Amino acid sequence: MALACLGLTACGGKPSGPPPTPPPTVSVVTIQPQSVNLESDLPGRTTSFQVSDVRPQVSGIIKARLFQEGADVRAGQLLYQIDPAPYRASYDQAVAQLANARATLVSGKLKAERYADMVKINAVSHQDADDARAVADEDLANVQQQSASVESARINLAYTRVLAPIAGRIGVSSVTQGALVTNGQTTALTTIQKLDPIYVDVAQTAVELLALKDDMARASGKGDITPSAVVRLQLGDGRAYPLEGRLQFTDVTVDQNTGSVTLRAIFPNPKAVLLPGMYVRALVIEGVDPAGILAPQQAVTRDEKGRATAMVVDGQGRAQPRVLTLAGAVGNQWRVTDGLKPGDRLIVVGGANAKPGAPVKVVPAPGPTAAPAS
Numbered sequence: 001m002a003l004a005c006l007g008l009t010a011c012g013g014k015p016s017g018p019p020p021t022p023p024p025t026v027s028v029v030t031i032q033p034q035s036v037n038l039e040s041d042l043p044g045r046t047t048s049f050q051v052s053d054v055r056p057q058v059s060g061i062i063k064a065r066l067f068q069e070g071a072d073v074r075a076g077q078l079l080y081q082i083d084p085a086p087y088r089a090s091y092d093q094a095v096a097q098l099a100n101a102r103a104t105l106v107s108g109k110l111k112a113e114r115y116a117d118m119v120k121i122n123a124v125s126h127q128d129a130d131d132a133r134a135v136a137d138e139d140l141a142n143v144q145q146q147s148a149s150v151e152s153a154r155i156n157l158a159y160t161r162v163l164a165p166i167a168g169r170i171g172v173s174s175v176t177q178g179a180l181v182t183n184g185q186t187t188a189l190t191t192i193q194k195l196d197p198i199y200v201d202v203a204q205t206a207v208e209l210l211a212l213k214d215d216m217a218r219a220s221g222k223g224d225i226t227p228s229a230v231v232r233l234q235l236g237d238g239r240a241y242p243l244e245g246r247l248q249f250t251d252v253t254v255d256q257n258t259g260s261v262t263l264r265a266i267f268p269n270p271k272a273v274l275l276p277g278m279y280v281r282a283l284v285i286e287g288v289d290p291a292g293i294l295a296p297q298q299a300v301t302r303d304e305k306g307r308a309t310a311m312v313v314d315g316q317g318r319a320q321p322r323v324l325t326l327a328g329a330v331g332n333q334w335r336v337t338d339g340l341k342p343g344d345r346l347i348v349v350g351g352a353n354a355k356p357g358a359p360v361k362v363v364p365a366p367g368p369t370a371a372p373a374s
Contacts, residue, residue, distance in 0.1 A: 025361045026350035028313055029296065033342050036292030036330060040284045042263070044202030048195060048276045049266075052166045053188035056181040057159040058082060069172050073164045073192060080162035080189060082181065087160055091153035098146035105143050108136035168194035169272065193276055198269040200233065200245065202282045203260040230285040231265040236278065243268050247284060293340050294333040299348040300324060310339070311347040311354055313362055319347065319354035 060082040067079050115129040164170070171191045175181060181189065233241035245267035254261055265282060267274065274280075295310060303309050308324040324339035340346065345362065347354060354360050 023359045023361050024353035026347045028345040031344045033291040036289045042202040042282050044200045044282045046274045046278045047199040048193040050166050050194035052192045054190050059182045062179045073170045075167045077164045082160040084160040087157040091157050094150040094153040098150050101142045101146040105139040108139040112136040168192045195272050196269040197266050198274050200265045202263045232283040234281040293336040295336050311351040313345040319360050321356050
């Protein structure tokens with residue numbers, strides 16, 4: 001029996017090697033098109049709808065300041081009173097000079113008319129008649145000149161009442177009662193800003209602007225950014241601004257230093273929550289892509305060139321790499337514009353163990369892999 005066992009062992013020989021390695025197990029999701037909101041999150045700052053620096057148009061002493069700093073003022077409201085006494089005197093003088101010129105004009109016209117009749121009967125010479133008519137014309141020109149002086153004096157007198165050029169929120173006054181102000185001074189007396197509505201200016205690179213136009217073209221069928229695009233705001237402390245705005249226009253020039261373009265949105269601001277110069281984040285709702293492709297972020301990696309890549313399972317059960325073009329995040333998913341198509345089986349778990357072209361064992365993804373698109 002021992003010899004028989006030795007014979008059998010000799011006939012069987014050694015095992016040929018370890019058993020073959022089974023294919024790696026991967027979890028997949030099937031790509032399906034869905035309606036996706038197209039959004040861009042951009043930094044920006046608020047800007048006043050209207051701004052007016054109030055400056056004096058005549059020189060003089062401030063007699064009174066007639067507003068409360070930080071209050072709302074209406075257009076045409078009296079803000080400062082400059083001492084009107086010297087300007088009233090100049091106006092009265094101009095009125096008197098005008099009256100004198102008009103009286104002189106009457107006398108000159110009557111004399112010219114008499115000489116015109118007398119020259120017909122040779123009672124006066126033609127030279128005397130011409131001189132009388134010329135004097136009357138000079139008197140008329142003097143009346144017109146004095147009328148202009150009266151109007152100029154009246155305007156200067158009116159400028160002693162410094163009025164609000166626009167309605168809005170008034171700022172700090174740079175002068176007090178008794179201060180001397182001069183016409184054309186560089187320092188403004190105060191500044192008025194209209195805050196309702198208010199602008200929000202956001203900067204976007206020229207490359208991102210082209211992508212934004214492409215998104216809107218796919219969503220709305222138009223090739224440009226339309227003012228109908230909805231914009232939402234997030235304040236500096238993370239709170240959401242409750243009112244929506246509208247994209248108003250896009251600047252036509254690219255900043256050569258930064259390569260960015262300014263987009264301007266307009267927002268209602270009835271309670272003056274937004275103040276000029278505030279830092280905000282603007283969410284531009286570009287439209288809706290009715291057949292958007294979303295991929296879970298856990299399924300997308302980067303190669304050595306920095307390109308977004310993913311693995312899919314083909315019809316023969318083999319893993320195949322794909323290079324993706326991403327257009328931003330939607331929740332915890334990437335919006336894919338190229339590289340995936342409806343029906344593709346995207347590997348979300350186990351892709352690191354799968355080799356390109358090698359067979360894999362496919363199982364459904366465990367539970368929901370991504371939140372639904374907003």
